Amino acid sequence: MGRKARISKGKQMKPNFFVFCEGETEIAYVKFLRSLFRAPIQVIAKKGKSNISEDYIERSQNEYVRTEQDKVFLMYDLDVDGMLEQLQKIPNAELIVSNPCIELWFLLHYQEQKTEISSDKCIKKLQKVSKEYKKGTLSEEEKDVLAKNKDLALERAKKLVEFQNPSSMVYKLLEKLKG
Template sequence: MGSKREKALSRQMRKVILVICEGETEENYVTLLRKWYKSPIRVISRVEGSKITPSLVENRTRELKISPHDNVQTYLMYDMDVEAINAKLRECKAELLLSNPCFELWLLLHSKDHKSAINADSVIKELKNSTSVWKNYNKASFSDTQKAFLKDKTEIAMERAMRLKEFENPSTEVYKLIIKLIDSKKES
């Protein structure tokens, strides 16, 4: 049985999830996750993969800590289309949420099970043709219909993503963040 001091410290400890990403689509999606899971997610977007460094990740993580007891879990959500950037991402102390070739593959997996190699332009074309929900897909924002579709089909997208081979084309690890959010919600 823990002491009163340990209990007080655990109550004061905040759990914060930091997601660093490059694109607007990723930022919009993570914002949806924050709303759906009512989770303390902070997003730092528009950080180009070429500018990512271990010190940048450590500094951003440290900035979020209010007390030394805070638990900040950092995730890097990037596309795997540039090998030099992939190497930089792997040097950072953070969980990688990489998509190969691009984040839109994660969106596509909500509509269909895609297993063959594909380039980023073709993923977007496939997405727009996969179902009427995505016909007018715009990277800058999701329509209300698209938001509802994503929420409704998350579980099947996760199952499809887990069956893909990590880091290969196609693959996406976005599901790992959702698993973390589900687990965190159970702990609360």
């Protein structure tokens, strides 16, 4: 009597997280998250003057092996007029926008921010609590705070009204990464 052949179910591929963004600060943060969560995150930075669009996203994803479970995120600042309207036209992508800027998300790791704030004031406030902060980079000290206080920032961000100033939806990416 022979043994039954084992049927391999095959290895299930993890979904890719495609994060489209512009700006060195967002790129540095997403790369930090990729390392922190050891997740298959593909950071795709806007190149040149090309506008973010459904076609641009599709072409960019074609460079990767894709799965049905892949997720697309749009990480942009809302301090540019018309940006929200442009992003909302893109189907099958989750908005993880910050209003006014990504620095608000970083600030929420240190303190609450409930009143409207400009990008410049937000950066100045962040530089008061994080002396090492420089736009476009993340120091090891900053990475430690961002890792340690991520749940606190997540809770603070959830209390803010989406798309309003101030607000940051970056927490949605963290929730997906935590699974």
